[in-house]
Amino acid sequence: MSAAASPSPAGRETILAAAAELFAAKGFAGVSVREVAERAGVSKANVFHHFSSKDTLYLAVLRSAVTRFEALLDDYAGERDGFEVRLRGISRDHLQNILANEGVSRLIIREVLESDVHRGQELTERVLGDGFNRLVEVIREGRSRGELRGGVDPVLVASLMVAANVHFFQSRSVMRALSGVAYADDPESYSTQVMDILLNGIASR
Amino acid sequence: MSAAASPSPAGRETILAAAAELFAAKGFAGVSVREVAERAGVSKANVFHHFSSKDTLYLAVLRSAVTRFEALLDDYAGERDGFEVRLRGISRDHLQNILANEGVSRLIIREVLESDVHRGQELTERVLGDGFNRLVEVIREGRSRGELRGGVDPVLVASLMVAANVHFFQSRSVMRALSGVAYADDPESYSTQVMDILLNGIASR
DNA sequence: GTCTATAGATTGATAGAC
DNA sequence: GTCTATCAATCTATAGAC
Numbered sequence: 001m002s003a004a005a006s007p008s009p010a011g012r013e014t015i016l017a018a019a020a021e022l023f024a025a026k027g028f029a030g031v032s033v034r035e036v037a038e039r040a041g042v043s044k045a046n047v048f049h050h051f052s053s054k055d056t057l058y059l060a061v062l063r064s065a066v067t068r069f070e071a072l073l074d075d076y077a078g079e080r081d082g083f084e085v086r087l088r089g090i091s092r093d094h095l096q097n098i099l100a101n102e103g104v105s106r107l108i109i110r111e112v113l114e115s116d117v118h119r120g121q122e123l124t125e126r127v128l129g130d131g132f133n134r135l136v137e138v139i140r141e142g143r144s145r146g147e148l149r150g151g152v153d154p155v156l157v158a159s160l161m162v163a164a165n166v167h168f169f170q171s172r173s174v175m176r177a178l179s180g181v182a183y184a185d186d187p188e189s190y191s192t193q194v195m196d197i198l199l200n201g202i203a204s205r
Numbered sequence: 206m207s208a209a210a211s212p213s214p215a216g217r218e219t220i221l222a223a224a225a226e227l228f229a230a231k232g233f234a235g236v237s238v239r240e241v242a243e244r245a246g247v248s249k250a251n252v253f254h255h256f257s258s259k260d261t262l263y264l265a266v267l268r269s270a271v272t273r274f275e276a277l278l279d280d281y282a283g284e285r286d287g288f289e290v291r292l293r294g295i296s297r298d299h300l301q302n303i304l305a306n307e308g309v310s311r312l313i314i315r316e317v318l319e320s321d322v323h324r325g326q327e328l329t330e331r332v333l334g335d336g337f338n339r340l341v342e343v344i345r346e347g348r349s350r351g352e353l354r355g356g357v358d359p360v361l362v363a364s365l366m367v368a369a370n371v372h373f374f375q376s377r378s379v380m381r382a383l384s385g386v387a388y389a390d391d392p393e394s395y396s397t398q399v400m401d402i403l404l405n406g407i408a409s410r
Numbered sequence: 411g412t413c414t415a416t417a418g419a420t421t422g423a424t425a426g427a428c
Numbered sequence: 429g430t431c432t433a434t435c436a437a438t439c440t441a442t443a444g445a446c
Binding site: 190 | 338372
């Protein structure tokens with residue numbers, strides 16, 4: 001099974017992988033479609049066959065990170081774990097995902113930070129919305145089983161989980177320099193402590 | 206009275222204000238020192254008299270946001286309020302501060318996100334460290350009075366407070382497009398709900 | 411030194427053959 | 429699905445006027 005002759009199936013994925021590396025390293029403006037095509041070993045026109053525009057390709061790269069997150073949620077979809085164990089696992093793996101894909105994570109954060117109203121809507125609809133809503137759903141499910149204190153908004157809880165992990169990622173360089181930040185190089189420990197507080201903060205009774 | 210003849214006192218502040226506007230609008234690379242001098246109505250040499258380099262001036266602009274935060278902490282330094290009321294007030298005003306100074310807030314976030322180890326240390330020492338440590342101190346004080354659950358790290362709590370507010374600011378454009386985000390345009394309500402969870406999560410017993 | 415004009419290269423995107 | 433050929437628009441860099 002040499003990879004020499006696989007015409008179509010890998011095509012799109014190859015382009016996506018090449019684009020991810022390049023965009024992560026040089027940003028949207030710093031990369032040309034020709035460059036992506038060359039690295040992927042296809043023609044420029046082929047890139048436009050799979051992705052209707054450079055921006056669509058870019059959003060697809062960002063979306064790939066969310067797809068990884070959704071895959072992670074699937075891993076915890078089973079009935080076997082309790083609410084707390086599930087949320088802890090999701091948060092831990094989410095942070096692990098962010099750290100394992102630094103380049104794309106940074107792209108998403110930059111894009112969100114810099115986006116105006118219109119771009120924000122685009123990012124929500126085409127990149128972030130589904131993943132976030134699925135996380136909210138997990139929490140809503142917990143609420144319907146009486147695991148949550150009354151008055152706690154599942155959307156806000158999901159937002160806090162994301163905020164904590166994004167913050168860990170984006171301020172690591174500063175945290176490391178702060179004295180007394182024990183968890184700066186230990187995402188596992190960080191995630192555990194954050195969820196200790198969060199779960200204790202939202203638990204019923 | 207008239208502002209016509211105030212040679213030195215306002216000088217530094219005028220330059221700082223001019224630089225803040227320009228950096229916020231065009232970023233570090235997009236602004237020349239000559240430009241700053243012109244807007245401030247002083248000579249370029251005067252700028253270098255007050256700030257030893259363009260980067261020092263830039264860091265001073267970032268630091269001005271932290272100075273505002275420290276002033277805010279002073280407002281809550283009195284003995285009159287309880288621990289919870291104090292933390293709630295600090296968080297609310299902190300978010301208000303971030304939103305009222307969008308440009309500089311964005312600069313800081315960008316700078317932190319993009320910084321490597323060395324720049325992270327610089328940002329910590331010359332911009333962010335003092336403010337953050339003072340927030341940690343407030344929480345430590347609460348702990349020493351038995352307001353915190355055992356095992357809760359004050360540094361992590363401070364980090365979570367910052368994370369929540371930064372996240373609100375930087376993902377507003379996305380939150381607005383998400384269905385069911387009630388607090389997207391209501392920082393007061395957001396802050397209240399976040400602190401509901403956080404305080405409940407860290408409270409003793 | 412500063413501005414304007416312009417030549418040349420490169421960009422994102424499309425058309426049409428295979 | 430993939431290619432070659434080609435489009436108009438934009439960017440880069442330089443030449444020359446002031």
